[in-house]
Amino acid sequence: MNEILVLGATGSTGRRVTDRLRSAGHQVRPASRRGEVRFDWNDRDTWRPALTGAERLYLMAPDDVPVDPEFVAAAVEAGIRRIVLLSSGGIEVMGDERLMAAERVVRGSGAEWTILRPSWFDQNFDEGVMREAVLAGEVALPLGEARQAFVDAGDVAAVAAAALVEDGHEGRSYEVSGPRALSFGEAVEIIGRASGRTVRYLGSEADYLAVMTGFGMPEAEVRAQIAAFAALRDQGDAEPTGVVRQVTGRPPKSFEEFAKDARWG
């Protein structure tokens, strides 16, 4: 009993949440389709067995997968008393209905809740969607020179772990950021220095359209993404928050440290 169910446990945050909680001696059930505990958003038969025995839940859904309100209801019915939701910063401005709905569901669940709204993960560059582009030497994203407060997934996990096991985070929404806002151009320059590679940043809408349609993405889909990115870009530079230090007591990892520690190749 009193176990913590971690969804997305093979992913960039869930893996780190699991490691952190386990090394602090907590009982964890790391769940995903390929995880120690099988959990599939698309297979309801996996829900109840994954929930059995758990009282706390790290709730995340991968990109494009909604947080099913029926799962959240089943979780509370099965004995989940506390939920920490991985949402995202900027969801209103980018019109992310999926995560706005997830936040509403969690707030109305009847469980204690904490919502994490992180900035862009550093790990997008070495583990996630941009890894291949970095290795190919060209990252295209239509954000121009707007600065984002990139955050390390380890720091997101540290905040999640604190919210799962400590009191005082209930009913809070945390904008989790790194220590400094950087443009994508500045970020790839830092990666270039740390990795010894040449990485270019293409920040215009025209470049993004050409690159993504070149990969076979339908033009209408790319244009919808461009509109969402334009809304974010038009907000200007992001402001780093003090959440990581406030919640964990230590400063967030810098992008330079991330780039130095990451494996590029």
Ligand SMILES: NC(=O)c1ccc[n+]([C@@H]2O[C@H](COP(=O)([O-])OP(=O)(O)OC[C@H]3O[C@@H](n4cnc5c(N)ncnc54)[C@H](OP(=O)(O)O)[C@@H]3O)[C@@H](O)[C@H]2O)c1
């Ligand atoms: N990347 C960013 O910069 C960023 C910033 C803020 C917020 N976010 C949000 O973070 C979330 C992604 O989190 P993450 O980066 O920790 O994960 P991730 O690295 O994208 O990994 C996805 C996880 O979901 C699991 N998964 C995939 N399909 C599944 C399914 N059908 N049922 C159950 N599990 C499934 C995967 O494991 P299996 O393959 O084993 O199932 C994996 O553990 C998204 O909601 C995104 O909006 C991302």
